[in-house]
Amino acid sequence: MMRRFLLPTVLGLVAAGIAVMALSGLLDVGGENSFIQGEMDGTRIDVAAKFSARVAATPGRDGAPVRQGDLLLRLDGTEMExxxxxxxxxxxxxxxxxxxxxxxxxxxxxxxxxxxxxxxxxxxxxxxxxxxxxxxxxxxxxxxxxxxxxxxxxxxxxxxxxxxxxxxxxxxxxxxxxxxxxxxxxxxxxxxxxxxxxxxMARDVELRSPVDGEISKVLVDVGELVAPGYPLVTLIELDDLWMAIQVREDQLQDIRMGRLLVGQIPALSGKKVIFRVDYMAPLGNYATWRATNNSDSFDLKTFEVRGRPVKPVPGLRPGMSVIFAWPFDPVMEDGR
Incomplete structure (x- = not known):
């Protein structure tokens, strides 16, 4: 008999606790995220051949750091000679x-x-x-x-x-x-x-890196016949990194060109990095948020926002996540 009386009492206490948390703001019941997640990216360069030839050697390896002028790939130049x-x-x-x-x-x-x-x-x-x-x-x-x-x-x-x-x-x-x-x-x-x-064209039998960076992917193997303009090696320029986030247009009131945003990098132990916004553009219709209630709602477009770190960040790499608090934390123009 005591169990019958305890169960309703416990359920009532749990419901009351949830209501108190919702009213105090400790529990987000509005469905809005308290953060916006983005991703780091960088300039990618595709290295291609100027003429048809077979791959003779691939000294470059995926993930290897390269300096400008380093040999990436060698083609068979017999026909070109x-x-x-x-x-x-x-x-x-x-x-x-x-x-x-x-x-x-x-x-x-x-x-x-x-x-x-x-x-x-x-x-x-x-x-x-x-x-x-x-x-x-x-x-x-x-x-x-x-x-x-x-x-x-x-x-x-x-x-x-x-x-x-x-x-x-x-x-x-x-x-x-x-x-x-x-x-x-x-x-x-x-x-x-x-x-x-x-x-x-004959001098280009040896494909060399045009920039300092890192080999993202070697796309061919020795012996393959490649066509002119076909990407053979993809490089990432680690000195030119930016973050990209997707923001619904009703969240853009705090974002403008040149605005400073502070984000956290989980892969770098939550290190805070300041970014300067330098790109804003709407995504395609596939990214439009559709209203479910036509009487009091309207469709919202999604914008892609990009920003570059104001200072070099050691260890920062393409693909790392970036977490921004939303509403965005205010940052002074001097970066403080």
């Missing part, structure tokens, strides 16, 4: 063509063409005499028509050869036209630019 050699040969040929166009035909070549033209003139004179003799004899029916036709054909060929040799000699003496020189110069300049490009 062949492209450089081929381009150099094409450039040499183009330069020779340009030099020929600028300097004209050599004296030795002119003498050879002059001799060939004199030979063509002599052959033409002989063909003309032969043709005249055959024409007279053919009129007297002393030679056959076939023999006369052969003389006519020989004269035609001799005239054509003499004209061709004369044109070649005149071109050699006067030199190349300005259009030919311009075309040869343009071809040479194009190949010079192409050679610079392939030589620059």
């Amino acid at each position: 062949a492209r450089v050699l081929q381009t150099r040969q094409e450039l040499e040929r183009a330069r020779a063509q340009l030099e020929k166009a600028l300097n004209g035909t050599r004296e030795k070549e002119i003498r050879r063409l002059h001799q060939q033209h004199q030979e063509a003139v002599a052959a033409l004179a002989l063909a003309e005499k032969t043709h005249a003799r055959c024409r007279v004899l053919h009129a007297q029916q002393a030679v056959s028509t076939q023999r006369y036709d052969e003389a006519v054909n020989a004269l035609t060929q001799a005239r054509a050869r003499e004209r061709a040799m004369k044109a070649a000699l005149e071109e050699a003496v006067t030199g190349s036209r300005q259009e030919d020189i311009a075309a040869a110069r343009a071809a040479t300049q194009a190949l010079e630019a192409r050679l610079q490009e392939v030589e620059s």
Whole structure:
């Protein structure tokens, strides 16, 4: 019988205690969080190749610290070396063509063409005499028509050869036209630019770190064929860290650009860090808080707020949680 009377009494005392705690503010019954949790992040850099090649070596390892200029990955440059050699040969040929166009035909070549033209003139004179003799004899029916036709054909060929040799000699003496020189110069300049490009690409068979930081992830293995622009190694720049929190717009009244916020880092034994807000932007519609009662509520957007530490914090790393009291603790502009 005593147990029957004790149970209602105990339940009543518990209910009364909860009511007292709620009225005194010790128990949060309004459903509002007393803190906002964020996360540290940092600048990430993807290192990629400029050309297709196979991975030859991966000296870098996940999590390894690197300095600017340290070797991260090496590609097989055999095909690129062949492209450089081929381009150099094409450039040499183009330069020779340009030099020929600028300097004209050599004296030795002119003498050879002059001799060939004199030979063509002599052959033409002989063909003309032969043709005249055959024409007279053919009129007297002393030679056959076939023999006369052969003389006519020989004269035609001799005239054509003499004209061709004369044109070649005149071109050699006067030199190349300005259009030919311009075309040869343009071809040479194009190949010079192409050679610079392939030589620059060939130097990138060794991918090196552009900044001081840490290797977040090596995304390829030795022997893999990689494409141009494909991320091969991801770096984190530990000197450029920031925190990011997501805040409902009805909680933004205490946040503005340049505002100082103080947060705690659980991973650093609750160390307090002061951040300066330098970014505020709404998230997409997926992050909008939808009202359940359309009569007296409205939809609320969620904003992403970022801030950077005002001072370097030893041991602070991307991925660490940051806890902010809400409402936000006031911080003086001098950081106190």
